[in-house]
Amino acid sequence: MSNHDFEELVAPAEVAKELKISVATLRKYSLIVEKVTSNKDYYARTKQKSRLYTKSNIEELKSFRQLAKTKDLTLQEAARQIFAISNKAEDDAKKLSQQSSEANTPLNASIDAKQVVNLLQMLQQTIASQNKAIQNLQAQVARVEKQNQQLIDQNHRLNQPSPETKKDQKIDPEIAAMPDISGIVTSDEKEKQNSFKNEKDDSVEKTAADIHEEILRKARENQEKRAQQNVHRTLADMQIPQKTHWWERFFK
Template sequence: MSKVKTNNLLTPAQAAKDLGISVATLRKYSLIVEKTTENSKYFERNSQNNRLYTQKNIEDFKEMVKLSHGPKMTLETAAVQIYPATDVKPEADAKQSDEISALQTTVAKLESENKKRELTIKELQQELTDAQKAKEQLQAELATLKQQAEEKAENTDVKKDENIKERVNEKVNDDKKGHWWNKFMG
């Protein structure tokens, strides 16, 4: 036969026999309970990872089956009435609280980074404004230098023109004096 009761825990075969069902049906009931409670470790387990059942578990299974025979009831809806998921709620609430805390930390970090980026953008905008002002000043200086260069070039051209005229006139005057026929005629 199967193992004897150990510490008031029943093996699946013993529990199924007490309930008058098969081990497969007991497994189905157990899965429904674990799903309803959202706790896959709801039942004790032995070293081979087989579920072990208490007398209270057997009584709860009987009540679940009895409720499921009512109108518009299933094993799942009956299980919800017998096995409220509140056993897991504190863990879920703690987990949710941890997640919220982590998200709040992340949001705070992102806000901080966003403020730093906004400061950087403002600094870069100021640098850009300063660079544009410097560019405008340089363009004004360049325009002034071009104008001065043009004026100087004009003055230089006028001086060159006058210089050329003087040379031409000197040459012409020299030519009048020393032209070859003036030597013979003179």
């Protein structure tokens, strides 16, 4: 990147007008400067190779022309003095910038190293905390699996019959070979069943007879009550009274 990339550049005609010289004289001065500095690219150029001048270039040319007039020096001698001083100033500025950059480099490096160390420590702490959390989760999973296995074993034990129950469930082969007599009824049991049935039928018949007798008894009682009520009534009492009209009251 050229030193003139970020500076305002002025065309030769304007520079010659400002220096109050011709464009040809400006070109002559520029050639002397390029020869003294041994730098053909001392001035910026266009694509057509025409020179362009910065403000600092213009000030240098003014000093160069003034020195040649007042000190009675040739143009080459004046150029050596002016541009040697200018080059020295540029060299000093470059040295200062280089020294400052070199001075700042260890500080920046130390700062970067501290930041890296801090980041590494933070990462180590994060990894340690994550490992601890993973261990806690693994312990919880192991406890849950153990509890599940205990529950499964307990369920199996409950579902399996005990040895005593199995022993009680065993049937003697001789008893198993005997015929089934659960449906056989003895003669005594038949007599008991028949007597119970007869007693039940008698109780039913007796109950019906009692109901019939009760109905007859109530009928006789009602008949006797009606007979007693009709004893004191006469024939006159049994006649319907004669009806009187309302006008008969006026004839009495």
